[in-house]
Amino acid sequence: MIKTCLFIIIIGYFNIYSQTDDIIKYLNSNNIFKQIDIKLIPFKYEINPLNGSRMAYGYKTDKDSKIKMEYYAPKYNENETSRGCFVLFGKKIILNKVAKNLITGLTFNMSMFNVFESAFKNRKYLLIYTYDEHLAARYYIFIFDITNKEDIKCYAFWSYYIMANMVGDFNKDGYLDVLEVRDINGQKEKFKITMKSLIDGKFVSFKPNEYYIYCTHDNKNDYYRIIKKSGFE
16 A cells, blocks of 8 residues: 555534434544644635626635645536636645546535544545535545645545544554445435545445445434444444
């Protein structure tokens, strides 16, 4: 496995934690990521041609932020073709190139932009969680490998629901893992958690029945419980 430094940015709605955290708490009791106090403020605007309102599309960290970062959302006339871009350490990361698995016209809630950092197996990471303002329960996970700031790697994922620890070494094999949550056959009360591992610079999936957790929502007591799992102790 190649050594990698990742910067992970998590943008998301964290009230869901109270319902879902217990499901994976036992998987990764030691959180390897530490949250950074970062605020993104708008500094570039465009005019909405439909109503003439002023809309922000460019955001950057304030002068006191530990990490200097910019984010540019798709402009109004780019919503069908663009996923926007990040700028980290002066390097532009165009999401159309590295996040083709995400939809175009991403609409992040910039008030819920959460950034974490970690050093894992001689690599440095930046993690970002965010969620979509228009698509219900659609969350985004961005993992940046910033070990070499001249060659930053970006890995992007989407998930239904979000939990506090979506990234870590869940099976304790020395590889960085990410969890993804999907509903089951469109049933919002049931979902499946699967895992991918970063091996030789790519996140790879396990065999279909190797690592998974099936959960269902208990409406009466308002919590999620595990109904079936494989691979996780």
